[in-house]
Amino acid sequence: MDPHTPLDPGPSSQELLFSLFTPEGRENPFPALEALRSTEPVYHDRDLDTYFLTTYAHCQAVLSDSAFRTPDLEWCADHLPDWREHPAADFFYSSMLRANQPDHTRLRRLVGAGFTPRRVAALRGAVEELTDGLLDTFADATAHGGTADFQDLVGYPLPVAVVGELIGVPAADRPRFRGLGGDASRLLEPVRTEEDWQRADTAVTALRGYFEDLLLRRAAEPREDLATVLLAAQEDGDRLTRKELVDTLLLVFVAGFETTTAMLGQAVHALLLHPEQRAEVAADPSLAERAVDESLRWDTPVQMTERIAGAPAVIGGVEIPAGGNVTTVLAAANRDPEQFPDPHRFDLHRSGTRVLSFSAGPHYCLGAALARLEGSVALHRVFTRFPGLALAAPPVRRESFSLRVYEHLPLTAS
Template sequence: MSTSVMDPGTAMMTLMTPEGKRDPYPLYEALRAYGPLLRLGPDQVVVTGHAECFRALREPGLLSTDGPVQDRMMPGWREHSSWVWLTKNMLFSNSPDHERYRRFFSVAFTPRRIAELRPVVEKLITELVDRLAETGADGEPVDFMAEFAFQVPMAVVGHMLGIPKEDWPSFRGPVGAITTALEPIRDLAQLDQGDAGMDWMAEYFTDLAAKRRAEPADDMVSEMTRARDERGELSEEELIANFMLLLVAGTEAPMDLIANAVRLAVAHPEHADALREDPSLAPGYIEETLRFDPAAQALNRMAATDLEFFGVPLTAGTKVTLLIAAGNRDPRRFTDPGRFDPYRSGNHALTLSGGAHFCLGAGLARMQSEIALPAVLRRFPALALAGEPTFRDQLVQRGFDRLPVKCG
């Protein structure tokens, strides 16, 4: 794929192809050649620069894709349950709803609450590493995505929310289906898969909330349902919508982070060996994974009013596509950005968003990954690929579909 003289329109179209989704980074560089902030038309701007993305994530005049924004960007979305539910959660909302949702749920993600979870997370990961060893005994190839990368965050978020263990496997299909609704689409029928996943999950959490009202337990669904009933800060639909967000974001993002970190360890055995010897290196390794090859590649914003952004006038309604994975490789911000360097200092990746929308579960995602990665590498010193990884047909939430490995 030659990108040296590719025009911006062709680069953006190529990003939507399976080849572009597998390796978008050369295409980001083709776009960057035209500047960190590129106008593709009268109502669309694409951002590849780190400073520009950083500011856009904190710019109150650039709105997240809530209901009114989607009315302009995706007419007809209200006929699809995936986006009807998405626009009732904190990720796809703006002031004042965003603050209301975030304030309500943030009590469950304080540093103290996350620290208290650490022993539980360590125990769950130990059990899953043991199970991975059994599955991959005698060199039997295993799909790391299905057997470990998904299992870790599902176990953690399942424990937090109070989802019965026997139900955990049921969520992988719906979670993956829901993330497809976040992709750029040309035909609203492409939302059908996400609709089905969302409908299943909405029914599940509606039923679980009802069970916890009848028989409360020591879990987040019981706690948040009780708080909603006592204070009335959220509607029932908003409660269910945000439970679904916590489950989807709480599994998909850590799953891809763990998988990408392991894939990079296989590709860089010197860094893997260092982690085996010294697990305290894990935080730097995970931060570099978030920068170098993040799952979250892009975010959308829309100009609320006419404004000037880095010298570029934006009229109200302009769509601003933030290619945050490109910003993570901006040579103006990072030295040798195309090199994976877990010892990099001042690593300010854009992956977990920023400002008011900074990922509420960032601390939990980091903790899981920082525990899981050394545990896997130390248990399996001969860990290697057992075939070519395959990618999901997605760019916004990019990640492996299958990652075949031999545990050794």
């Protein structure tokens, strides 16, 4: 090589970031994220005016620090001036997911009554029964060498059924919720098209109407479900408003099924790629929850989440101004070699620091225990019942940047 030939500097930080929006980047974002973490772990993209964090330490610190706020309705006034025209924006940015102090603490305290360890543990029997019923259908579809889409028969209907059981949605009403939940989840995309807004607005309006009606029914006929619990929840005389009640049920539904569907499909796929560990999960149910956590680390469903700097800050030597938009790239943090040795290796025996897939700090996911319960029950039962489970064709991911979810996972049982 001619010593005077300039070395190729490689792709720029922006090229690495924008490659994630390509079909190849959506399928395998990890090489680009690793390169970005190595070259510019706190990268300010001037076109997007956002600071992207790709190390575990930086992401964990920001998510745990209440000085970094979530974009809320106050933020909307400056950045989405037409938010009042969008029911989906009104729901999303005023919900517990986006609320800041003191509203967030108040909402979480009142809603937490529906997510106590006792209430989650009480759902185990229902989760097991629902899983077995769906696997019966899957067994019928794959009998005699047939092929079936795991996501259609198990990955989607199981979380919808479980969150329906939690909230109090009758079984007959649940099938229509898959499409509505998918449309509402378009709000998770970092860049939303006009079609995204239309779909989300329509879905949120329909779901608000449904949950308003459900609350009326539960007020007249209380049951052992989240709708009834939230109607009665109070602390020092404080109660959820009617709008807060409706939107909390909507949030629990959408967040509770879309991300869990992603987790189930990716966990099954990960274990199919690692047959020795799959056999361990089938033989030992105690390993199923560890497999859930490792799959969440290895292929994180929610790739990133954003915060707003409430005051000037310095991260990794980079000055962040007050009001600066900071995006924690969870998919990169969960494969940071400084935190997880040999991070690209799937290892259900891995131990150590908690993954960031359920966030951290004040906004740590309220439904994390329920998601782990669903995942551990499903994984053990799937691989115990179908020891010859195998891919029948390459899985197909949804065309989404923020949510990594298999739309189709074709499998054969023998």
